Amino acid sequence: MRTGPTSSDPTRDRRRELVRTLVEGGWLRSAAWREAFETVPRHLFVPRAFAFTPDRGAHQAIGADDPRWLDLAYADEPITTQLDSDGTRWGHTRAHGPVTGTVTSSSSQPSLMAGMLESLDVAGGQHVLELGTGTGYNTALLCHRLGAGLVTSIEYDAVVAEHARRVLHDHGLRPHLAVGDGTHGVPDRAPFDRVIATYGVTAVPSEWVAQTRPGGIIVASLNDGLGAGLMVRLVVDDHGHAHGRLTADDAHFMPTRTEVPLPVDVLLRAAATSPDGHRRNVRRTGSVPDPAPGWAVLAGLRHPGITRVTLHRDSGTVQWLLHSDGSWAYRDPATEQVEQAGPQRLWDLIEDAHDEWVAAGSPHRTRLGISVTPDRHRVWLDDPGGPHTWHRSTT
């Protein structure tokens, strides 16, 4: 195994420390994944990183010569490696100072990765598809665990993919690396025993299910505008359908590049062109707090197209719910009234989900699941065939 450190490797203690954190947090549970995280050198996959400086609200370029680089590489934190899909941004930032921008590629948070890899429940000899190669670090962990010949990974961004390929090759790792839209999977390498998605999707693509063997497992995160961070573990049945529950993780992933969320100002402009709203008193939920409580998990699971925007004003917390179809809802903190308009009554949808969650006994998120068939997603409580099932909208 060529990813192994030498006895004089000064970063080995940092990896051990990181592994200790992941084990203590309950994220890493198996000896095989512990060994992989202890061996694969994360720092080599993030030679050009960005560190966010909250006071300036900007990203600073960090390179291998920066004294903070190894701290960054071995913290249990995600590491931004690309902004605004622009491969030249790091060099520019390095030369001219911190910049703002949208994160378009990163090395995911190690605890989240560890939790996903454990959920994947891989065994030797199984063929894995990773969606979103990114830096290649997770790909390297999979190669270490299974052997590169059993690992396929696809990345949308050709510059990001080329960087990952180079680092992996430098370590003697030659998994099958594809460049393109992972929505369609990698059909010429199918079937897979395991599929792991490291970017968020609104709907699990039917191709991922079709390319997974019966009994195979798909671990993916679902986009959720209410802020709950939904991770699902699906098992594919003999009919080519997939069913599974949410994991306990509050997992926030960047969305697929094919479904870039509309900026809030665009949503607000769409709302401004809608007719005047209907006013009524708030029924149950005063607001949708952050972090999202249990009922908002059900609401976000059922209505992924609703975006929550919270603005802090002297008069209190103003909350908007927005949808790309122009629907909007606004909660006035002074009067506790809700105003809403557009094709969908968003506050009604959210309050209905709240009532359904209470009526179902206020279940923990791990009792909620989804079923994926080629034409729709269904949400359920405890059992796909049980009494509590709901439609999941995919817009």
Ligand SMILES: C[S@@+](CC[C@H](N)C(=O)[O-])C[C@H]1O[C@@H](n2cnc3c(N)ncnc32)[C@H](O)[C@@H]1O
């Ligand atoms: C969180 S990062 C990946 C983390 C990665 N597994 C690692 O260890 O570094 C998500 C990656 O998914 C890629 N991505 C987003 N949408 C995609 C799509 N539709 N198809 C393939 N890759 C996509 C992004 O370009 C980004 O590099």
